[in-house]
Amino acid sequence: MSRILCKWIVLSAVLLAPAASFAQVACTRDGLQAATNLYVDAQTKGDPSGMPLATGLGYIENMQVVDIKTGVIQKPLKIDFHRTLIDPTTCQTFTEVIVTDKTHPYVLGTRLRVNHDKIVEIESMVTQEGDWLFNADNYYKWSPNEDWGAIPAAQRDSRDTLVAAANAYLDAFLEKKLDLVPWGEPCNRTEGGLRTGKGAPDDSCTVGVPAGVNIVARRFIVDESTGAVVAFCTFGVGGIPDSHLFRVEKGKLRFVHTLTHVPAGYRVRVGGNPPPNAAPGTAPSTAPGTAPSTAPSNPAPDKKE
Numbered sequence: 001m002s003r004i005l006c007k008w009i010v011l012s013a014v015l016l017a018p019a020a021s022f023a024q025v026a027c028t029r030d031g032l033q034a035a036t037n038l039y040v041d042a043q044t045k046g047d048p049s050g051m052p053l054a055t056g057l058g059y060i061e062n063m064q065v066v067d068i069k070t071g072v073i074q075k076p077l078k079i080d081f082h083r084t085l086i087d088p089t090t091c092q093t094f095t096e097v098i099v100t101d102k103t104h105p106y107v108l109g110t111r112l113r114v115n116h117d118k119i120v121e122i123e124s125m126v127t128q129e130g131d132w133l134f135n136a137d138n139y140y141k142w143s144p145n146e147d148w149g150a151i152p153a154a155q156r157d158s159r160d161t162l163v164a165a166a167n168a169y170l171d172a173f174l175e176k177k178l179d180l181v182p183w184g185e186p187c188n189r190t191e192g193g194l195r196t197g198k199g200a201p202d203d204s205c206t207v208g209v210p211a212g213v214n215i216v217a218r219r220f221i222v223d224e225s226t227g228a229v230v231a232f233c234t235f236g237v238g239g240i241p242d243s244h245l246f247r248v249e250k251g252k253l254r255f256v257h258t259l260t261h262v263p264a265g266y267r268v269r270v271g272g273n274p275p276p277n278a279a280p281g282t283a284p285s286t287a288p289g290t291a292p293s294t295a296p297s298n299p300a301p302d303k304k305e
Contacts, residue, residue, distance in 0.1 A: 025052050025117050027091035035114050036084045036093045039122070043097065043108075046076030054118035061126050062261040063234065063241040072126050077106065081144045085223035085230060085245075089159065091115065094221040094230045096245065096257065098140045104128065105136035107192070109243045109259045111221060111232065123232070125243045125259040127192060132240075132260035135193025142190050146255050148247055151227050157248055159222050162229040165248045166220065169205075169256070170231060176211035184252030191258040205256050215242070227254075240266065 024034040035051075042048040048068065059068040068074070077099045085094040090113075097108040106128050113121035127134055157165075168181045186203035189196040197203030216239075219232045230245040240260055247255040 025114060025119065027088060027114050027116070029086055029088050031117075032086045032088060032091070032093050032112075032114060033084070035112050035119055036086070036095055039093075039095065039110065039112060039119075040079065040082055040097075043073055043077055043110075044079055046074050048073050052118050054115065054120040057119070058121040058123070060121070060123040062124075062263070063232075068122070072106070072108070072124060073122065075104075077101070080140050083143070083148055085221055085226065085228045087221045087223055090221065092221045094245070096143065098136060098143060100136045100140050105134075107134070107136050107139050107259060109230070109245070111230075125232070125241060125261060127259045127261055131192060131262050132258075133192030133194040138193035138195065139190060142188070142195055143257065146188070146247070148226055148228060148255070150225050151249065155250065156224050157227055157251055159224055161251055162222050162224065162227065162246070162248050163220050165251065165253060166229045166231050166244065166246050167218070169246065169253065170215040170218065170233065170244065172209050173213040173215050174211070176209070178206060178209060181206075182248075182252050184249060184254045187253050187255070189256040189258070192260065205253055235260070 025031050025038070026034075038051045042051050053068075057068065059066055059071055059073075061071055077097075078101050079097055080100050081096075081098045083096050087093065092114070093112045095108075095110045095112075097106070097110060099106040099108075106126065108127070109125040111121070111123040112119055165182050172178055172181050183204065183206060186197060186201055187205035188203050189205040189207070196205060196207045213235055214237070215233050215235060216237055217232075217234050220229055222229045227248045228246065229248065230243055232243050234240060235242055240262060242258065242260045245255075245257040245259075246253060
């Protein structure tokens with residue numbers, strides 16, 4: 001057999017190899033980044049067939065198991081911006097996705113879990129019109145301009161420090177112990193698109209933290225290299241699905257992003273008042289203390305601003 005023929009056979013084998021060769025996906029930083037890249041490509045196309053999905057994949061939206069064939073991942077979305085946390089310790093990633101398409105805007109927060117060379121879980125916070133303070137245009141206005149870049153290795157906080165900062169913030173909603181939260185300054189909080197700060201050096205994230213709200217079922221994805229930690233959680237036991245994403249620098253909170261899905265049958269009030277920074281005359285999302293007759297038997301507590 002000639003040398004040229006041998007080379008042709010080898011080249012043909014490479015070109016004809018199955019496209020779904022996913023050896024790059026692994027529980028390493030590079031491998032998890034590869035998984036995220038495949039996810040973003042899949043969401044852009046509305047086609048997850050290019051992802052190395054495990055048999056028995058768990059596909060979850062807003063904390064409910066969903067058939068992947070009917071999930072938002074099947075919808076091609078024009079992604080305006082995305083950022084990713086990578087957590088090799090737990091083999092997970094978190095990707096914030098912003099879609100400002102006027103026909104159907106979204107802000108997604110998607111968690112992937114990898115086992116060896118397969119994606120075994122896809123979980124998304126899917127927020128859209130009707131969810132808590134939703135405004136994809138505003139989210140896009142703020143999020144890409146924030147500094148979530150890599151932190152020099154010598155200045156990085158430990159995993160424990162990042163999780164502790166997130167827990168202290170979430171605990172404050174129940175106990176109102178604001179002095180235990182490692183507030184940074186400036187600090188800006190974006191909830192669904194509403195921003196607490198005004199771009200001033202003294203911007204604070206302490207605005208509108210209520211009391212008596214138990215944030216439970218917390219699960220964390222941590223990226224020490226960017227000082228970032230996200231908590232998947234609920235407002236109240238079995239309550240409102242939520243994610244809180246934090247940027248921490250030198251142990252202090254700098255940015256907080258909140259995605260909250262409001263399930264059918266819930267009404268979320270704003271403490272009877274307009275949200276902070278709302279335009280004059282803005283009405284609260286519902287009348288204080290009201291709930292529809294179809295509300296669940298264990299409704300989530302009011303999520304106040």
